[in-house]
Amino acid sequence: MQDYTKRIGDELERLGLDPVDRGRYYLIHCPQHDDRSKSAQCFKDGWIHCHAGCPRIHINKLSSKNIIPRDYVHDDEKTSSPVGDFTDFWLQFEPLDDGIKHVPSEALNKRGWRVFPGGWGMRPGVFIPYFNLSREKVIYFQIRHLEGDRRFTFPKGLSPAVYGLEQLRYCKRYLTFTEGSRDSVILGMAGVPAVALPSAASGTHLKKMEQYAKDKGLILVCAGDRDEAGDRLISNLTGPFIDARTPVGKDIGDLYEQQGLEGVKKYYGQYKEM
Numbered sequence: 001m002q003d004y005t006k007r008i009g010d011e012l013e014r015l016g017l018d019p020v021d022r023g024r025y026y027l028i029h030c031p032q033h034d035d036r037s038k039s040a041q042c043f044k045d046g047w048i049h050c051h052a053g054c055p056r057i058h059i060n061k062l063s064s065k066n067i068i069p070r071d072y073v074h075d076d077e078k079t080s081s082p083v084g085d086f087t088d089f090w091l092q093f094e095p096l097d098d099g100i101k102h103v104p105s106e107a108l109n110k111r112g113w114r115v116f117p118g119g120w121g122m123r124p125g126v127f128i129p130y131f132n133l134s135r136e137k138v139i140y141f142q143i144r145h146l147e148g149d150r151r152f153t154f155p156k157g158l159s160p161a162v163y164g165l166e167q168l169r170y171c172k173r174y175l176t177f178t179e180g181s182r183d184s185v186i187l188g189m190a191g192v193p194a195v196a197l198p199s200a201a202s203g204t205h206l207k208k209m210e211q212y213a214k215d216k217g218l219i220l221v222c223a224g225d226r227d228e229a230g231d232r233l234i235s236n237l238t239g240p241f242i243d244a245r246t247p248v249g250k251d252i253g254d255l256y257e258q259q260g261l262e263g264v265k266k267y268y269g270q271y272k273e274m
Contacts, residue, residue, distance in 0.1 A: 005044050011063055012042060024085060030054055031062055039120040041085065051089050052121035053156040086138040086155075090114065090129050100126065100144070102257055103182060107189050111164075116143050122153050128163070128181050135166040142181070160198035162205050167193035168212075174271045175213040176221040176244070177206075179230070183252040187223065190264045191272035194223060203236055210239055221271055225251045244268065 012019035012028055019026035019042065030040035032054040040050040046059040093114035096105040100113075112131065118124035122143050130140035140161035143153040154160065163181045170193035178184050178196045187194040197205050213220045220241040224230045227250055234243060246255040247267060256264050265272075 004046070008042060008044065008046055008059060011059060015062060017042075022088060027088060032057065033121070037119060039089075043085075049155075049157065050120075051086065051155065052119075054121075056157045086129070086141050087136075090127060090138045090141065093117070093127050096126065100146075101182065101253065103185060103189075107185055111185055111188065112138075113185075123148065123150075125153070130161045130163050131166045133165045133168060160202070160205075162198070162202075162209070163196040164188075164194060167195055169193075170274050171216070171218055172273050173219060174221050174242075174273065175209060175216070175218040176223050176268075176271055177209055178252060179224040179233075180251065180253065183223070186252050186256045186261075186264060187268060188274070189261055190268055191274045192268050193273055197224070197233075199229075202233075206233065206236055210237060210241075214239060223252060223268065244271070 009019055009021065009026060012026055015031065017028040017031060018038070019028045020038070025041040025043045027038050028040050028042050028048070029035040029038050030050040030052060031048070032050060033052060035052070039052045040048055040054075042048045042059060048057050048059060090112065093116060095109040096113055096115055099105045100108060112129040114127040114129075116122070116125050116127040123145055125143045125145040128142045128144055129138040131137065132139050140158060141155060145151055145153065164184045167184070167188065168175070176187065176192055176194040178187065178194050179199065181196050184194045184196040195209070210220060212218075220237070220239070221244050222234050222237075222241055223244050223246070224233055226245040230245060234241070246252055248255045248258050248263070252264065255267065
């Protein structure tokens with residue numbers, strides 16, 4: 001593998017992409033757009049992922065020769081999506097000065113939310129990192145836009161991830177899940193560790209959470225949206241769970257905006273574990 005790593009680095013240099021070795025990957029200028037900010041990563045298996053949304057591409061396709069032998073390359077893009085590493089991308093952004101929809105900046109910054117100035121083919125907004133279980137790596141992200149019709153931007157070429165995996169470390173009795181990253185943060189403010197599904201249609205993630213709860217001996221708590229999509233979501237659960245969807249409005253954000261943090265604590269305090 002080290003031979004391939006050196007060959008990859010040498011080829012990236014030859015292609016004028018100015019590689020910087022970051023251990024697991026090279027930070028480079030994206031070869032697919034006019035990139036002045038080094039918005040791409042070339043992993044040590046040769047796959048290049050661009051944060052600006054360019055299609056995933058292998059270094060072999062950029063070179064006149066195969067840098068990595070064909071039988072070593074896992075190129076079934078239709079059946080597998082890599083877990084990204086957006087840690088260095090995230091680290092370059094500044095903490096928030098202001099809160100969002102009544103959630104204070106202190107709570108959001110604690111969860112790693114940052115100011116996204118725009119660029120890399122994406123409009124300005126708030127960078128929301130999705131950490132792995134140990135909180136050592138950002139494996140996915142979303143940009144929450146505060147202006148315009150489009151509310152969110154997600155990285156292209158990667159399957160949606162569960163938000164708040166690092167919160168699972170605090171789950172001793174319950175595994176609480178929501179349908180939004182902001183709802184997860186609000187519950188965290190109330191001392192309730194909670195993950196957030198990408199959407200109400202996240203059947204695969206739901207099954208994995210249900211299995212995780214079973215393996216860990218945790219009680220599954222649904223704190224998702226109280227709407228038709230939320231009804232369909234919990235109808236897919238096959239094991240025992242607690243339906244703890246908000247009694248006020250559609251979601252936890254509505255409860256928080258109407259009754260404040262005390263209202264959230266009043267209803268969800270029984271699931272407090274932090």
